[in-house]
Amino acid sequence: MKKIISVTINNEIYEIAVEPNQTLADLLRYDLGLTGTKKGCDTGDCGACTVILDGDVVNSCLVLAIQTDGSVVDTIEGLATEEGLHPIQEAFVEKGAIQCGYCSPGMIMSAKNLLDKNTNPTEQEIREGISGNLCRCTGYQKIIEAIDSQKS
Amino acid sequence: MLLPRFDFHDPASVQEALDLKKTYRENARILAGGTDLLVHLKKDLVSVEHLISVTKIDELLKIEEKGGDITIGACVTMASLAASGLIGEKLPALKQGAQSLGNHLIRNKATIGGNACNASPAGDTLCALLIYDAAVILQNSEGAREVPVSDFFVGPGKSCINDDELLTGFRIAVPPAGSGADYIQLGKRKSSEINVVNVASYIEIDPANQNILNARIALGSVAPTPIRGAKAEQVLAGKTADDTVFFEAAEAARRDDCKPIDDFRGTAGYRQAMIGVLTRRTLAAALAQAQGK
Numbered sequence: 109m110k111k112i113i114s115v116t117i118n119n120e121i122y123e124i125a126v127e128p129n130q131t132l133a134d135l136l137r138y139d140l141g142l143t144g145t146k147k148g149c150d151t152g153d154c155g156a157c158t159v160i161l162d163g164d165v166v167n168s169c170l171v172l173a174i175q176t177d178g179s180v181v182d183t184i185e186g187l188a189t190e191e192g193l194h195p196i197q198e199a200f201v202e203k204g205a206i207q208c209g210y211c212s213p214g215m216i217m218s219a220k221n222l223l224d225k226n227t228n229p230t231e232q233e234i235r236e237g238i239s240g241n242l243c244r245c246t247g248y249q250k251i252i253e254a255i256d257s258q259k260s
Numbered sequence: 261m262l263l264p265r266f267d268f269h270d271p272a273s274v275q276e277a278l279d280l281k282k283t284y285r286e287n288a289r290i291l292a293g294g295t296d297l298l299v300h301l302k303k304d305l306v307s308v309e310h311l312i313s314v315t316k317i318d319e320l321l322k323i324e325e326k327g328g329d330i331t332i333g334a335c336v337t338m339a340s341l342a343a344s345g346l347i348g349e350k351l352p353a354l355k356q357g358a359q360s361l362g363n364h365l366i367r368n369k370a371t372i373g374g375n376a377c378n379a380s381p382a383g384d385t386l387c388a389l390l391i392y393d394a395a396v397i398l399q400n401s402e403g404a405r406e407v408p409v410s411d412f413f414v415g416p417g418k419s420c421i422n423d424d425e426l427l428t429g430f431r432i433a434v435p436p437a438g439s440g441a442d443y444i445q446l447g448k449r450k451s452s453e454i455n456v457v458n459v460a461s462y463i464e465i466d467p468a469n470q471n472i473l474n475a476r477i478a479l480g481s482v483a484p485t486p487i488r489g490a491k492a493e494q495v496l497a498g499k500t501a502d503d504t505v506f507f508e509a510a511e512a513a514r515r516d517d518c519k520p521i522d523d524f525r526g527t528a529g530y531r532q533a534m535i536g537v538l539t540r541r542t543l544a545a546a547l548a549q550a551q552g553k
């Protein structure tokens with residue numbers, strides 16, 4: 109049976125009916141058209157579906173939409189503003205940290221959450237922070253350089 | 261991948277959760293972090309009609325020290341365990357276990373109760389629970405019981421929890437001064453990998469003469485459940501803590517305690533050899549800690 113939940117996504121409140129067996133990733137992508145959040149594996153292995161849920165990064169393929177009633181969700185679509193890309197997005201472009209781009213939304217959400225909590229992470233902390241995000245293309249080094257360039 | 265259809269319940273208290281468990285019994289499953297259960301449901305490995313979500317129940321989220329015991333709520337996540345000053349100071353091997361589970365994303369969701377109920381022989385917090393001799397607290401709508409963690413696991417993926425019960429937490433006696441503990445896990449890569457072999461050791465020494473007052477060893481990934489290294493513990497009992505006796509204990513752990521299998525992650529021979537090496541290394545690290553080094 110569908111249930112109506114109220115969830116804040118990228119600063120906008122959504123009142124929306126969800127099925128109990130719908131994941132947050134599917135709610136974002138299929139019901140709300142927020143297809144920036146990717147699905148690679150759907151089983152928690154790849155991190156393509158990473159979003160920030162109530163201040164912590166999670167795999168949205170392993171969260172039920174119904175569990176986010178009353179929660180705050182941030183996705184990649186919430187980063188850019190009218191002025192342009194978010195500085196972390198800019199850094200990924202600048203440093204060549206994006207190739208095919210499939211991992212990038214998840215990777216950037218992990219990077220953002222890391223930098224929100226720790227403005228001056230060590231290389232080890234950066235590696236830890238993206239340890240749940242797989243990238244088939246870049247070899248990670250340029251991603252780490254991009255995040256490193258955003259330390260303050 | 262589609263999840264099967266189920267009804268979702270979001271009880272506000274343990275009592276409410278237990279009432280639901282009593283009503284639906286084997287047709288209901290507890291949903292904690294979902295990092296095992298949702299994957300198993302997607303892969304059609306388990307079936308369910310009712311999911312009872314328990315991660316918002318306050319009393320399951322606490323870490324407390326009271327009267328010489330530390331209690332840890334079932335829904336405490338790996339991230340919270342790893343960040344807890346109390347756990348880091350008093351139960352360092354459990355912190356190490358929590359820190360090595362999965363990856364940064366998984367640790368934000370995965371709970372200690374889920375790790376125990378999933379009952380994998382490789383589970384990353386389970387060796388620590390064994391060496392700290394944790395009691396598992398199980399409740400049904402009539403009352404609570406405590407089971408020593410060494411009796412809790414009965415087979416791969418199987419524990420002694422009943423259909424109408426909820427694991428509400430763990431109770432661990434605060435280790436005394438002059439004790440130390442360590443945990444090491446080996447996998448093919450650092451993140452997101454099931455352990456090939458994992459070992460934890462706990463040691464308590466008499467500072468006057470370095471005699472071993474108490475030693476507990478737990479071996480992971482080498483039997484159908486995580487196990488205590490009973491033979492290795494016997495070797496240590498009452499001896500003076502030094503490299504020689506640790507070597508003998510490691511030999512006993514390797515020879516007598518474990519029965520590993522071959523799989524694509526590693527051969528039985530490799531696992532057996534590494535059990536010896538890790539037993540020795542964790543004992544040495546635990547001793548250094550016990551001596552305040």
Ligand SMILES: Cc1cc2nc3c(=O)[nH]c(=O)nc-3n(C[C@H](O)[C@H](O)[C@H](O)COP(=O)(O)OP(=O)(O)OC[C@H]3O[C@@H](n4cnc5c(N)ncnc54)[C@H](O)[C@@H]3O)c2cc1C
Pocket residue numbers: 151152153289290291292293294295296297298299314334335360361362363366369370371372373374375376377378380382383384385421425426427428452453454455
């Ligand atoms: C990518 C990935 C990597 C992983 N890496 C590791 C790893 O390195 N080491 C490791 O040990 N594990 C690993 N896991 C497995 C998993 O994350 C852990 O076992 C985790 O601790 C499970 O906890 P959970 O809260 O997510 O459990 P859930 O999936 O919510 O539940 C697991 C099982 O326990 C039952 N259950 C949960 N809580 C209770 C309770 N309070 N009372 C009664 N029953 C309950 C559920 O009904 C279910 O059957 C990994 C998983 C993924 C997806």
Ligand code: FES
Pocket residue numbers: 146147148149150151152153154155156157158167168169170
């Ligand atoms: S799609 Fe969620 S982790 Fe891969």
Ligand code: FES
Pocket residue numbers: 205206207208209210211212242243244245246
């Ligand atoms: S850029 Fe292609 S997967 Fe990372």
